[in-house]
Amino acid sequence: MNEYTVAADESTKENEHMYRRIIEYSVETIVIHRNHKILYINESGAHFFKAPKEKIVGSNVLDPFQEKDKQMIVERIRHGMSGTGPAEVIELTISRFDGTKVEVELYCHPVMFGGKKAIQTVFRDITERKEAERRLNDREKLASTGQIAAGIAHEIKNPLTSVKGFLQLLKESYSHPYLDVMDAELEKALETLINLLQVSKPDFQEEPLVSINFCKELTSLMLLFQERLYNVIVEMDLRDSEKTMLGKRNLFLKAFFNLIKNAVEAIEDKGKITIQHYYENEQIHIKVIDSGVGIPKDKLNMLGTPFFSSKSDGTGLGLTQVFTTVHEHGGIIRVESEVGHGTTFHVKLPVK
Numbered sequence: 113m114n115e116y117t118v119a120a121d122e123s124t125k126e127n128e129h130m131y132r133r134i135i136e137y138s139v140e141t142i143v144i145h146r147n148h149k150i151l152y153i154n155e156s157g158a159h160f161f162k163a164p165k166e167k168i169v170g171s172n173v174l175d176p177f178q179e180k181d182k183q184m185i186v187e188r189i190r191h192g193m194s195g196t197g198p199a200e201v202i203e204l205t206i207s208r209f210d211g212t213k214v215e216v217e218l219y220c221h222p223v224m225f226g227g228k229k230a231i232q233t234v235f236r237d238i239t240e241r242k243e244a245e246r247r248l249n250d251r252e253k254l255a256s257t258g259q260i261a262a263g264i265a266h267e268i269k270n271p272l273t274s275v276k277g278f279l280q281l282l283k284e285s286y287s288h289p290y291l292d293v294m295d296a297e298l299e300k301a302l303e304t305l306i307n308l309l310q311v312s313k314p315d316f317q318e319e320p321l322v323s324i325n326f327c328k329e330l331t332s333l334m335l336l337f338q339e340r341l342y343n344v345i346v347e348m349d350l351r352d353s354e355k356t357m358l359g360k361r362n363l364f365l366k367a368f369f370n371l372i373k374n375a376v377e378a379i380e381d382k383g384k385i386t387i388q389h390y391y392e393n394e395q396i397h398i399k400v401i402d403s404g405v406g407i408p409k410d411k412l413n414m415l416g417t418p419f420f421s422s423k424s425d426g427t428g429l430g431l432t433q434v435f436t437t438v439h440e441h442g443g444i445i446r447v448e449s450e451v452g453h454g455t456t457f458h459v460k461l462p463v464k
C-alpha cells in the first residue's frame with residue numbers, strides 16, 4: 113500500500129464519518145438499505161417509525177408499505193440503485209411499527225455504505241400539509257356551492273314572495289281548499305330558501321364575537337334532546353371545562369345542535385352518544401360520537417354539500433351550516449364512520 117492510498121482511505125473514512133453525523137442529526141427520516149434489508153436508520157427515523165432502532169435495523173424495508181404499493185417501491189429501488197436520472201418524489205400512505213398510518217413523501221437514491229453500494233430512502237411526514245390542502249379544498253367546495261346556492265336562492269325568493277302576496281289577496285276574495293295547500297307549500301319553500309341563505313352566507317349574520325364556554329353550551333344543548341333519548345345512553349366526557357374561545361355563539365349553538373340531532377337520528381333503536389371536550393395543542397377538540405347507522409364511504413365526501421340528505425324529511429342543510437361555522441372560525445372538522453357501527457364528528461377549533 114503506498115502513501116497515497118492510505119491518505120485516500122483515511123479521507124474516505126473521514127468523509128463517511130462526517131456524512132453519518134449529518135444524517136444522524138437530520139430532522140428527516142433517513143433509512144439505508146440493501147437487498148430490501150434495512151442497514152441503518154437515523155434517530156429521527158426511529159422516532160418517526162415509533163420503534164427502537166434495534167427493531168427496525170434488519171427488518172424488510174418493504175414492510176411499512178401497503179400491498180398495492182410494494183411492486184412500485186421495488187421498481188423505485190431498482191431505479192435508484194442504477195443511479196440513472198434524478199430521484200423522483202412520490203407520495204403515499206405507510207404504516208408505522210405501532211400500526212398507525214401516516215402520509216409521507218419519499219425518494220430513493222444510491223449511496224456508499226460500508227464500502228458497498230446501498231439505497232438511501234428519505235421519508236418526510238406530510239400529514240399537516242395534506243390536512244391543509246384538504247381544508248382548502250373543503251373550503252373552496254363549500255364556498256363555491258354555497259355561493260351558487262345562495263345566488264339561486266336569492267333569485268327564487270323574490271318571485272316566490274310576490275306569488276305569496278298575490279295568493280293572500282286571492283284568498284281574501286275567493287275561498288278554495290287548494291289555495292290553503294298552495295299557501296302552506298309556498299311557506300315551506302320560502303322557509304327552505306331563507307335557511308339556505310342563512311347557512312351559505314354566515315357572514316351576513318353580524319353576530320358579535322363573545323367568549324364561548326363549550327362545556328356549558330354542550331350540557332345545555334343536550335337537555336333539548338332529553339325526550340328523544342329514551343333508548344340512548346349519553347356519555348358526557350367534558351375535560352378542560354374552563355377553556356373558552358371567542359366566536360359567534362348562536363352559530364355554534366346551531367352547529368352543535370345540528371351535529372347532536374344527526375347523532376340522535378342515526379340511532380335507530382338503542383344506542384349510545386358520547387360528547388367529548390378537551391384541550392390540546394392550543395385547540396379545543398369536540399367530538400360527537402354515535403353508535404348509529406354510519407355513513408357509507410362513497411357518501412363521506414358529500415357531507416356538507418347543500419341539500420345532500422338521506423332522510424325523507426331532511427333538508428340536507430344541517431351539515432352545511434356546521435362546516436361553514438367551523439371554517440369561519442378557522443377550525444377544521446373530520447368525520448370517521450363505519451356502516452353499522454357509528455360515526456364520529458371531530459371538530460378542532462383554534463383558541464387564538
Ligand SMILES: Nc1ncnc2c1ncn2[C@@H]1O[C@H](COP(=O)(O)OP(=O)(O)OP(=O)(O)O)[C@@H](O)[C@H]1O
Nearest residue numbers: 374375378406421422423426427428429430431455
Ligand atoms: N351522525 C350521522 N350518522 C349517519 N349519517 C349521518 C350523520 N350525520 C349526517 N349524516 C348523513 O348526512 C346527511 C346530511 O346531514 P345534514 O345534517 O346536512 O342533513 P339532514 O340531517 O339530512 O337534514 P336536516 O339536518 O335538515 O334535518 C344525512 O341525511 C345523513 O345521511
Ligand SMILES: [Mg+2]
Nearest residue numbers: 370374430431
Ligand atoms: Mg341534520
